[in-house]
Amino acid sequence: MAITAAICFGSPNPKPIACAAAADAAVINPLISRPRSLTLHRHCWNPSLVAGAPSPRSFAVRCSLSSRPDYIPNLIPDHAYVRIFDTTLRDGEQSPGATMTSSEKITVARLLSRLGVDIIEAGFPASSPDDLEAVRSIAMEVGNKPAEDGHLPVICGLARCNKKDIDAAWEAVRHARRPRVHTFIATSEIHMQHKLRKTREEVVRIAREMVGYVRRLGCEDIEFSPEDAGRSDREFLYHVLEEVIKAGATTVNIPDTVGYTIPHEFGQLISDIKANTRGIENAIISTHCQNDLGLATANTLAGASAGARQLEVTVNGIGERAGNASLEEVVMAIRCRKQTMGGLYTGINTKHINMASKMVAEYSGLHVQPHKAIVGANAFSHESGIHQDGMLKFKGTYEIISPDDIGLSRSNESGIVLGKLSGRHALKSKLTELGYDISGKELDDVFKRFKEIAEKKKRVSDDDIEALISNEIFQPKVIWSLHDLQVTSGTLGLSTATVKLIDSEGVERIACSVGTGPVHAAYEAVNNIVQVRVTLMEYSLNSVTEGIDAVATTRVLIRADHNGHTSTHALTGETLPRTFSGSGADMDVVVSSVRAYISALNKMLGFREISRNEIPSPEAVVA
Ligand SMILES: CC(=O)SCCNC(=O)CCNC(=O)[C@H](O)C(C)(C)COP(=O)(O)OP(=O)(O)OC[C@H]1O[C@@H](n2cnc3c(N)ncnc32)[C@H](O)[C@@H]1OP(=O)(O)O
Ligand SMILES: CC(C)C(=O)C(=O)O
Ligand SMILES: [Mg+2]
Numbered sequence: 001m002a003i004t005a006a007i008c009f010g011s012p013n014p015k016p017i018a019c020a021a022a023a024d025a026a027v028i029n030p031l032i033s034r035p036r037s038l039t040l041h042r043h044c045w046n047p048s049l050v051a052g053a054p055s056p057r058s059f060a061v062r063c064s065l066s067s068r069p070d071y072i073p074n075l076i077p078d079h080a081y082v083r084i085f086d087t088t089l090r091d092g093e094q095s096p097g098a099t100m101t102s103s104e105k106i107t108v109a110r111l112l113s114r115l116g117v118d119i120i121e122a123g124f125p126a127s128s129p130d131d132l133e134a135v136r137s138i139a140m141e142v143g144n145k146p147a148e149d150g151h152l153p154v155i156c157g158l159a160r161c162n163k164k165d166i167d168a169a170w171e172a173v174r175h176a177r178r179p180r181v182h183t184f185i186a187t188s189e190i191h192m193q194h195k196l197r198k199t200r201e202e203v204v205r206i207a208r209e210m211v212g213y214v215r216r217l218g219c220e221d222i223e224f225s226p227e228d229a230g231r232s233d234r235e236f237l238y239h240v241l242e243e244v245i246k247a248g249a250t251t252v253n254i255p256d257t258v259g260y261t262i263p264h265e266f267g268q269l270i271s272d273i274k275a276n277t278r279g280i281e282n283a284i285i286s287t288h289c290q291n292d293l294g295l296a297t298a299n300t301l302a303g304a305s306a307g308a309r310q311l312e313v314t315v316n317g318i319g320e321r322a323g324n325a326s327l328e329e330v331v332m333a334i335r336c337r338k339q340t341m342g343g344l345y346t347g348i349n350t351k352h353i354n355m356a357s358k359m360v361a362e363y364s365g366l367h368v369q370p371h372k373a374i375v376g377a378n379a380f381s382h383e384s385g386i387h388q389d390g391m392l393k394f395k396g397t398y399e400i401i402s403p404d405d406i407g408l409s410r411s412n413e414s415g416i417v418l419g420k421l422s423g424r425h426a427l428k429s430k431l432t433e434l435g436y437d438i439s440g441k442e443l444d445d446v447f448k449r450f451k452e453i454a455e456k457k458k459r460v461s462d463d464d465i466e467a468l469i470s471n472e473i474f475q476p477k478v479i480w481s482l483h484d485l486q487v488t489s490g491t492l493g494l495s496t497a498t499v500k501l502i503d504s505e506g507v508e509r510i511a512c513s514v515g516t517g518p519v520h521a522a523y524e525a526v527n528n529i530v531q532v533r534v535t536l537m538e539y540s541l542n543s544v545t546e547g548i549d550a551v552a553t554t555r556v557l558i559r560a561d562h563n564g565h566t567s568t569h570a571l572t573g574e575t576l577p578r579t580f581s582g583s584g585a586d587m588d589v590v591v592s593s594v595r596a597y598i599s600a601l602n603k604m605l606g607f608r609e610i611s612r613n614e615i616p617s618p619e620a621v622v623a
Pocket of ligand 3: 091255257290320
């Protein structure tokens with residue numbers, strides 16, 4: 001078994017250490033699929049040392065949170081400012097399997113506000129009463145409460161070009177201080193002919209009338225999208241845009257709906273729209289790039305360079321099919337290459353990127369690939385010797401952005417080392433350092449779990465803490481919680497498990513079962529208590545830290561075997577059972593696995609309940 005070299009950056013003289021314990025962990029704990037690679041990723045970074053990087057002075061300007069120009073729907077007082085429109089909760093949620101509960105959507109919206117996105121597209125209110133309620137709640141809460149820095153995002157709802165959808169969208173967003181309705185209709189021949197079955201004239205008329213209708217409802221911030229603009233006839237596109245701007249559209253969004261264009265083409269499209277659409281100076285041009293050819297970020301940046309001043313993105317790039325342009329890639333590219341990008345800047349507080357990525361991954365169940373740009377687990381890791389050597393000598397050799405910039409702060413700023421003698425204050429201070437603002441009951445819960453781990457582990461690392469956070473904070477409403485678990489397993493026969501769960505009223509239930517392995521036996525025991533039949537679709541287990549005492553995180557995806565929870569396949573219209581994800585963390589792999597399973601069951605069981613019960617009525621919130 002290979003023994004990986006670890007380089008520790010806490011000391012001034014980093015020394016490679018042989019990490020036999022990590023290798024051993026994989027032998028002793030075969031469910032841990034691979035020992036976590038020990039990599040070089042905790043270090044300080046000095047951008048001024050990067051070859052070709054701007055001078056420290058210009059970096060200070062680049063790094064400072066630029067003040068945001070005043071919000072005027074159809075005008076940005078500073079030409080260099082680019083609005084970030086986040087559609088994680090709408091296009092992102094259209095990703096297969098990415099269903100989020102209403103309360104999860106509200107939590108994500110709160111974080112998007114802290115992140116500093118200019119516009120939050122909170123959903124498609126006509127798609128279901130649940131979504132309308134979720135968007136309304138976001139409008140009421142997040143759309144009225146400025147973030148700590150005073151920023152107040154626009155809350156937007158999507159609608160087809162028909163009165164019913166628009167009424168639902170307006171009803172949902174109108175409670176925000178800055179409400180926006182986004183309406184769309186396809187303008188490509190292929191969509192008009194085969195999907196809408198409408199002529200060009202009909203499409204222009206509908207678009208104009210529906211934008212006018214939004215205006216008459218009292219909405220002054222109106223976005224219009226000619227769906228499939230990337231494949232639309234140019235002259236027709238200019239005409240549609242001119243008509244909707246006359247009717248009151250304040251932002252015209254140019255979607256590359258099927259991710260068909262390539263960067264120079266998409267940039268040219270934006271330039272051509274700017275040059276040829278009458279009245280375009282009265283609206284903001286926006287981009288919305290899907291990722292079917294893996295070009296969404298590149299196309300978005302080309303659009304910005306060509307004059308688009310609103311960029312539509314999602315956290316982790318989730319979205320319909322291959323996803324959308326990713327917020328973190330677009331924002332960090334603009335920041336990292338500011339000069340090449342013509343001095344453009346955004347209002348994003350990049351320190352919250354890491355946290356937003358983690359939260360969206362947990363809630364959507366769509367996990368980030370390790371080598372994903374900016375937020376992947378390996379994005380700041382340096383595994384190979386030559387790279388490690390370069391990094392040790394000069395960070396700028398292999399890193400173009402600092403992990404600190406996205407909130408991946410591993411430096412021990414407070415000097416606090418957490419262990420079993422640490423108290424709540426130390427834990428809270430460490431959590432704040434890591435970007436988590438947690439107090440009250442949430443802090444108590446994390447503290448309890450922290451103590452359990454600290455009893456068994458000499459030193460609780462940042463990664464351990466983050467795993468606990470995912471397990472305690474990013475969890476659905478607790479319907480069942482794990483109290484006790486005992487398993488026996490080995491080569492002498494079937495594994496057995498005894499599980500004690502507590503329901504939401506505090507009643508304890510115990511069940512036993514056998515299985516082909518300890519996890520199987522424990523899951524069967526849980527099934528005997530919870531009494532819902534589900535199919536386990538995916539199961540993965542990873543260690544978050546090195547060493548034999550590593551914390552293991554488990555992620556599962558389950559599908560309900562009964563008819564209660566369904567979703568509709570976008571292409572075939574087929575009704576499919578909905579899937580629900582869950583995650584768990586513990587030093588014991590079976591406990592971690594059971595926590596993840598219960599988390600997914602809670603999400604499934606609570607799905608309807610949360611949507612109906614937890615959303616305050618408009619009256620309740622106003623009161
Ligand atoms: C590119 C995008 O991302 S678009 C956004 C995609 N998001 C979604 O679809 C959200 C989830 N969707 C849903 O819940 C449902 O599709 C609903 C509730 C919106 C609509 O459901 P239904 O009314 O049953 O219609 P259904 O989805 O089957 O068909 C779409 C209808 O809208 C029409 N339509 C599609 N886009 C538009 C548009 N932008 N403006 C007006 N009509 C439109 C279609 O032509 C079709 O009309 P038809 O019934 O006359 O043939
Ligand atoms: C609704 C529109 C903007 C969309 O998501 C697309 O065209 O991809
Ligand atoms: Mg889209």
